[in-house]
Amino acid sequence: MGNDFVTTTLGELPEHELEITLIEQKSDPSVWTVARECKYVGTNPELSAHVGEIVRRDVWVTIKCGHSVTGQQGV
């Protein structure tokens, strides 16, 4: 760990130069969402303008429940 490279908006960056945060959202009634945000925290002088910037964001959306077509009489 730490020596792996991650694809970002700035190209391939070492994982240890990223601050990775998982954000879970349960507030929406229809889906459950987990996002993984990668913030650049490296020391490369060529990328100094991007320190603190989110350079990658992955999202997993889980649909909690699908659609139902009801066949009840009178409904």
Place this chain on the structure above:
Amino acid sequence: MANAFAICTSFKVELLNAVHQFGSPTIVSRTSLTAPTADTFKCALYTTAGSIGAGTTAYGATNEVSNSGTYSAGGATFTWVAPNSSGTTAFSTPSASISWTGVTFTTDCCLLYNSTQSNKAIATYALGTIGVGQSVSAGNFTLTMPTNDASTGLLRIA
């Protein structure tokens, strides 16, 4: 056990399998009349500027997310679990998660549609708060399906 008003549960499953044909629509051949092949289904993603919903009749590229990474116009192909029933509810769900890698977009809704049958629409699903959606940047986007049962399956006839 007394008589009861009901839509027969077997019919609900058969609807999902296109066993019955009430009208005479023009359809794309399913190869064989007696042992037809399954159609091809796809999932497309839309931006927060989209307006897909109950009135959508077919896939369209307007306000679809732009091509990036493994996402290309029209979205991804998926297969349904063979329709089944429990109690009086018929149900089916895509057999696996649908995912794209290396993508950059914001989406708040997806459309499931029948690619074989002239891209006819099946259903739309919110992917979070409509108008806000989910933003992905140089990353992966995975759409995970609910448990395929009579309570939560993605498409149910109850």
